[in-house]
Amino acid sequence: MGERIAFKEMAAFRPVTPGYALMPFRFARLPGRQEVLLTNEVGEFAFVADADLRALVAGTLDRGAPAYDELASRHFLAEGNPGAVTRMLAAKYRTRKSALRGGPALHLFVTSLRCDHSCAYCQVSRQSPDKSRYDMSPATARAAVDRMFEVASPALTVEFQGGEPLLAFDRIRQVTDLVLERNQAEKRDVSFVVTSTLHQLDAGMLAFFRQHGFKLSTSLDGPAWLHDANRPTPGRDGHARTLAGIALAREWLGDAQVAALTTLTRRSLDHPEAIVDHYVENSFRSVFLRPLSPYGFAVRAERRIGYGTADFLAFYRRAFAHILRLNREGTRIDEAYAAILLTHILSPFPTGYVDLRSPAGAGLGVLVYNYDGSVYASDEGRMLAEMGDTTFRLGSVHQPWQELAGSDAMATILGAGVAEALPGCADCAFLPYCGADPVHALATQGDPVGHRPTSAHCAKHTGIFQMLFDYLADGDPGTMRTFLSWVTHQDRDSLAGGAC
Numbered sequence: 001m002g003e004r005i006a007f008k009e010m011a012a013f014r015p016v017t018p019g020y021a022l023m024p025f026r027f028a029r030l031p032g033r034q035e036v037l038l039t040n041e042v043g044e045f046a047f048v049a050d051a052d053l054r055a056l057v058a059g060t061l062d063r064g065a066p067a068y069d070e071l072a073s074r075h076f077l078a079e080g081n082p083g084a085v086t087r088m089l090a091a092k093y094r095t096r097k098s099a100l101r102g103g104p105a106l107h108l109f110v111t112s113l114r115c116d117h118s119c120a121y122c123q124v125s126r127q128s129p130d131k132s133r134y135d136m137s138p139a140t141a142r143a144a145v146d147r148m149f150e151v152a153s154p155a156l157t158v159e160f161q162g163g164e165p166l167l168a169f170d171r172i173r174q175v176t177d178l179v180l181e182r183n184q185a186e187k188r189d190v191s192f193v194v195t196s197t198l199h200q201l202d203a204g205m206l207a208f209f210r211q212h213g214f215k216l217s218t219s220l221d222g223p224a225w226l227h228d229a230n231r232p233t234p235g236r237d238g239h240a241r242t243l244a245g246i247a248l249a250r251e252w253l254g255d256a257q258v259a260a261l262t263t264l265t266r267r268s269l270d271h272p273e274a275i276v277d278h279y280v281e282n283s284f285r286s287v288f289l290r291p292l293s294p295y296g297f298a299v300r301a302e303r304r305i306g307y308g309t310a311d312f313l314a315f316y317r318r319a320f321a322h323i324l325r326l327n328r329e330g331t332r333i334d335e336a337y338a339a340i341l342l343t344h345i346l347s348p349f350p351t352g353y354v355d356l357r358s359p360a361g362a363g364l365g366v367l368v369y370n371y372d373g374s375v376y377a378s379d380e381g382r383m384l385a386e387m388g389d390t391t392f393r394l395g396s397v398h399q400p401w402q403e404l405a406g407s408d409a410m411a412t413i414l415g416a417g418v419a420e421a422l423p424g425c426a427d428c429a430f431l432p433y434c435g436a437d438p439v440h441a442l443a444t445q446g447d448p449v450g451h452r453p454t455s456a457h458c459a460k461h462t463g464i465f466q467m468l469f470d471y472l473a474d475g476d477p478g479t480m481r482t483f484l485s486w487v488t489h490q491d492r493d494s495l496a497g498g499a500c
């Protein structure tokens with residue numbers, strides 16, 4: 001956790017002077033900054049001088065001090081009886097955690113593990129002509145739809161994953177038809193996403209996707225030389241075919257329905273500007289700069305394609321500065337992960353993003369129905385299972401949701417997935433915007449609780465939060481306008497799709 005010093009003010013609610021009561025907060029000293037960052041449980045933040053922080057805690061902050069009004073308006077202190085402020089904070093807290101209501105809203109259907117790519121970082125795909133071995137059966141698909149509707153969430157996102165899910169397009173069609181039929185009575189707010197290489201797209205599929213308002217999410221790793229090196233195909237034409245798929249999908253579905261993500265290998269790290277520029281050249285308004293995941297083939301290829309968190313952060317800062325430069329010059333493009341984190345920081349509402357939540361999104365925000373009938377708490381949980389660790393397998397698609405929700409796997413998630421209760425996170429000033437990831441902790445550190453000082457998940461988030469708060473503290477008007485536009489104009493649903 002580097003130079004950060006975090007401390008939860010345990011004197012919460014105790015009136016320290018006749019004038020004000022101290023409300024709960026955490027603080028951090030960011031490297032290279034004089035001011036101290038204060039955050040509270042509902043995500044409000046303030047930068048104050050060290051002397052003001054000390055006076056605040058001692059109960060001697062003068063009512064006339066410039067920091068006083070700001071700290072009062074952001075609920076770091078309450079004048080008089082703190083009861084009303086506590087109730088207001090409670091209402092805001094309920095809103096921030098409202099994604100928990102109704103249970104999982106994102107449902108991943110792994111219709112096939114088959115794929116003709118051989119990406120070095122792929123977690124799961126199989127190159128096999130044997131459909132019966134790696135495709136979801138019609139009976140499994142039917143049972144998975146039943147499970148999904150047992151969950152109470154009023155909004156349901158159905159995402160088709162693989163391998164390459166389009167290789168089992170019949171199953172996509174079957175699941176979609178079953179969901180729509182069932183939804184005539186259920187009346188949920190249903191949306192559909194396919195995560196695909198887009199290489200198999202044809203007019204029949206596109207007409208079906210258009211009819212049902214599908215979004216498509218694909219992988220575009222950068223210029224051809226980089227994309228084709230990261231994502232080899234038998235014809236060595238993966239990049240050209242991906243761009244052709246994107247063009248076709250946009251033509252049929254519209255630009256807003258097609259999103260792309262990049263996965264960063266070691267060879268990507270020297271080229272942040274080229275990757276961002278490639279997205280701009282191909283008319284994307286968003287680029288998601290995703291580091292490698294510690295699962296599947298990526299682990300086996302670690303020595304060849306892997307890198308440390310410090311290298312990723314150096315890349316990320318350079319790419320981010322380039323993105324801000326482009327925005328200043330009039331090109332609208334965001335970095336999708338930063339836009340999610342900024343939404344956590346600048347907005348009182350939760351995002352639909354399930355990979356950074358507390359309680360963790362695994363099992364509580366997302367369920368995965370695997371091709372073989374297993375149900376997992378998250379996509380990463382099924383990838384871990386492909387590596388032989390089934391800790392996050394909730395059970396079978398033929399068991400009722402109530403039983404799956406009561407599984408040992410869910411108990412593990414609930415025990416290790418509340419960041420507010422995790423050592424290190426509990427005292428961290430970035431906690432209101434961050435999340436617990438018990439699957440990552442188990443995969444990388446051998447237990448689901450994990451150890452923050454040596455956690456790559458924590459190092460990555462600490463680094464990105466420090467960068468974002470540095471920009472926020474500087475307060476450059478152009479940068480602030482760009483950040484606000486990302487927060488207010490982002491269609492977070494488009495992030496439901498992953499990378500294939």
Ligand code: SF4
Nearest residue numbers: 424425428431434458
């Ligand atoms: S994982 Fe997130 S909340 Fe936990 S200590 Fe690290 S940055 Fe803070």
